[in-house]
Amino acid sequence: MQWSKLLSRKRIGSSQEPSTSTVRTDFQRDFDRIVFSSAFRRMQDKTQVFPLSRVDYIRTRLTHSLEASSIGRSLGTLVGEQIIKHHGLEQNEASDFGDICAAACLAHDIGNPPFGHSGEDAIRHWAQTAKYGEPRVAVLSDSEKEDFLNFEGNAQGFRILTRLQNPDNPGGLQLTCATLAAFTKYPRESFLGGSNFGGVSAKKQGFVAEDRERFTEVANEVGLIRRDPSRAIWFRHPLAFLVEAADDISYRVIDIEDGFRLGYFTLDEVMDLFWPILPDRAKQEQRLNRISDDKGRVEFLRAKVINEAIGQAMSCFLDHEEEIMTGKFDAPLLSQVPATESMGRLISVAKDRIYNAQEVVGIQTAGFQVIGELLERFSETLDDIAMHGDKALARSRMTSHLISKQFVGPDNVPSQNLYTRLLRLTDYVAGMTDTYAVSLYKKMTGISLPS
Template sequence: MAATIPPRAVYAEDPARSHGRKVAEPESATRTPFARDRDRIIHCSAFRRLKEKTQVFVAHEGDHFRTRLTHSLEVAQIARSLATALGLDADLAETIALAHDLGHPPFGHAGEDELQVQMAGFGGYDHNVQTFRVDTKLERRYPRFEGLNLTWETMEGVINHNCPVVDNLEKPSWSAIAEFDADYGLRLDTWASAEAQVAALADDIAYNNHDVDDGVQAALFGLDELRVVPLIGPHVDSASRDYPGCDAGILRLEAVRRMIGAMVDDVLAETRRRAAATGVAGPEDVRRLDHALVAFSRDMAEDLSALRGFLMERMYRHWRVNRTRSQARRMLAEMFQLFLAEPDVLPAEWYARAEGRDEAGRARLVCDYIAGMTDRFAIEEHRKLFHLDSLN
């Protein structure tokens, strides 16, 4: 039996009523504004570089582990499915999902932690703000403007998808967003659209499931150890009962598949319950709520918290992961300090941008250069800078 596509929800964003772009452009004859945003993200260089940026494992550690690119694609798939089932604009949800990690530096959270240290005296670093900088400044593809000139709804969702962030505007690291918001009015004191909230929940669903999958593949823990962990444990048990004697690799994938399904079903049920309880009748009603519309149930949130605790102890703080984190942070620190002290060793186009800047301006430029690196490029760049036999 074919799936039934739900009617458009009354609180869905309408691309025909978009607030538009900061720089006005003629509309596309074949795509909605949100679909056009999605295509701009897919074609930008920052999106391509995600293919060799760390999720948990560094790119060279194996071809089967997730990268930022595969993670973003998984988030986008889940976001589109959730949005379609809820009658929301699937293009907008998918677009925000594809864009949400564009600002991540090499080496995952280790890279972010080190750039925060290095930029402490120069305005700070935040990967969400870096994503905004990619979208509005660092991508250079068009003759009339810097960045991608995305729609208001996409920019709102990229910046504000988790919760209202107006309090962050006081942070030095958020100064670029504060300036943009003052000029463009992104309404960061409210919740974002339901589509943006869908993207945020899809991120949670994707990374928790694929980190379980990657953790087992990396032998950081085994399937049997997961049986006592809330959320994933029951699905390992049910898959084992349904397919006795099944290959362990297939069993792992089946358990993860079931966990994704359970989390998706929970979001759909809870969101529909909240929509009925609050009586939201349009997109603005979603923004005016004092809580998220798209959410996990309380029971699912508790189980998810327990799973995250297990992953934190057994995966994110595993000694093998810690060694990589330590190496990555030292490499980025050494490169940052060298580039800041000797900007003439930057590539020519970056050195040209550094000329005439004060120290804080040079630090931001160095940060932009490093944040845009892939894992592999950062390793090679460090080798060239600190080992004479690697010069070319």
Template sequence: MDVAAWIERRRAPYAADPKKSRGRLVAESASPTRTDFQRDRDRVLHSTAFRRLKHKTQVFVYHEGDHYRTRLTHTLEVAQIARSIARALGLDEDLAETIALAHDIGHPPFGHAGERALDGLMEPYGGFDHNAQTLRVLMRLERRYAEFDGLNLTFESLEGVLKHNGPLDAFGAPKAAIADAAERLGAPFAGHASGEAQAAAIADDIAYDAHDVDDGLRARLFVLDDVADAPLLGDILSEVRGRYPALDDHRAGHEVVRRVITRLVEDAIAEGARRIDALAPASLEDVRASAEPVIAFSKPMAEQEREVKRFLRARMYRHPRVDRVMKDAAGIVSDLFGRYFADPSALPADWAREAGMGGETSHARAVADFIAGMTDRYAIDEHRRLFDLTPDLL
């Protein structure tokens, strides 16, 4: 496979074309200076929800250190990688970037710990899922435009978020909020999203595999020698130490992380090129109808990448220090939900009105929407306002 030849290509026939977009839920006149996908990207970047990612946990709570990733820095890294993959494979870079920038907007405070807490609390009311919440933000909760709620993004951008993890029916029936969004969009449960959406999805995996190794080393949850036996990580560490035997561990760690990103990106591009050549898609619809994703890791790399995740799960995500902080953080979310649900007057006035506009399920959903929009520090401040004792998340 001559990957260099792929990189020289422009828009491929199977790429999403903004001129052929299925449009927006509310019709708008075209921009004279931007494509529809560029306009989508700009709307995400200027949204309130995007700015709040600055103080939302990736793994470490914001005040644990200035150099750890937040949801915002993670998102920017995903966007950069998604554009690189899209460019190499002749896809629309702007659409790939839009989906990458939007994909985590629905995350609540305190990362997956906050999500698990809200999902448990919302179980009687349809559950909580950050991907579904992202769609609620993009389609309803951002209220800044005169003629519509949400950002009124194109079908292709919303479909890319909707099918961020693949076809909706791949893991059984989707959650109600996902199904509702699909119905409103007219998006079928079966079938893949665009190649641009697939580029954003694999970029998400690449980014957090690499930066969580970086953050884990920085936090001293493990040391460089601990990765020596891990597939991919150990091989790359051997390369680095072989070429730079006198390099200190700090710089060697950065060199390992840099090479992990390069190795994964290059494999995804080469495997994507191979799959696209085999499928020979003539249109975006051929990509959607494909039996398998057109962008993925090769089989050997996919297994090595899974081993990186296993290493991080054991040595970082389940580390006693991280686990203790996240349990306390989940307690903050649970306390806030209980107080707001029982006493809507504790909410800001506009959210109190929102909570009182329907039955119990609507009331619970409004509370979950409010909490999901919080940054870590706002959630901590609210807990201190409403409760006598707030955990110190250190």
């Protein structure tokens, strides 16, 4: 791969030439377009770790994405400075690398459904086991089938950025190819015909069957390396490794801080987790002792751990740049840094003490019921109208008014294509906030009625 192509400013769906302005670059415009999108705003009411939390301090998907974006900008800019020096990329600024990473990080969770990762599991569970949903999905084939059986928030995010947000625009938000490629951590479709590809970039799918051509256009524009001539699978855009690292650093460290604020960890336990990652402990302890409250001490250590992790991830990327550019390196950066073991311990402890806490699991379990019921009832409704039109059941005609017109079909008529109908439905449900999904579920099941 070549940096001159990887940093392409061509916009998907737009014939407009890239901007020549250095005051507000194309990549900064990408960032702004994401910030002002309704899909981004909805993340303020989507679960990060603690569903439907009443504690204002606790992170949501929105605050997590902003923090990951800040880390991504720092990481990208630091790497960009060295890449420009090494390759003599005079037409680019180090800030271009940082701005691409910042925009991609900002959107990295934009496709996550309600209730966090358990929401993804709930959609998969519906497609695999639901009384009405399972036989409908079962008649599909290849990637169309796997798109639901292995529903993936990353692929949903690509749909939002390139299709669902600003749907009247070809290309949706019309972001640059560089940002879209850096956003796509898993540049592959869901079904690979039984072929087995190694590496982290092949772990999940990054786009659905309907978006295959759109991602192919992105991949060709930035010059990604295709891994199979007959399958839609590529090696990652190099900056996708930095986007992944920024997300990994953010949630590993910050979930511990949130856990402390909610009483899952004591100060001593947090310090025992953070100290092994930091050099010069004696120097840090001197500054720590000047902070009077425990909250401030944890915030200080969190900042120091993030800074150290950024430095290690940057060094790892630069050490492996040549292998990354040829597709020979395909592992998360944080799995190769000196602090790998200590950073991994943050996850294992969080799983034991936070992710599986009774109050967290209880709400996530309820999320399975909420999402499954919405999908089941709406899919039955849309099928009835698609097959019978005006002769559909009165209940179906009435229920259809609860679905936003964008997700029903042109002229509010469901598509005759089953895959398209199911795809529009998962677009609708996945885009809901936690609160809206619960509210709609209550209305549909009669648990809560308007007064």
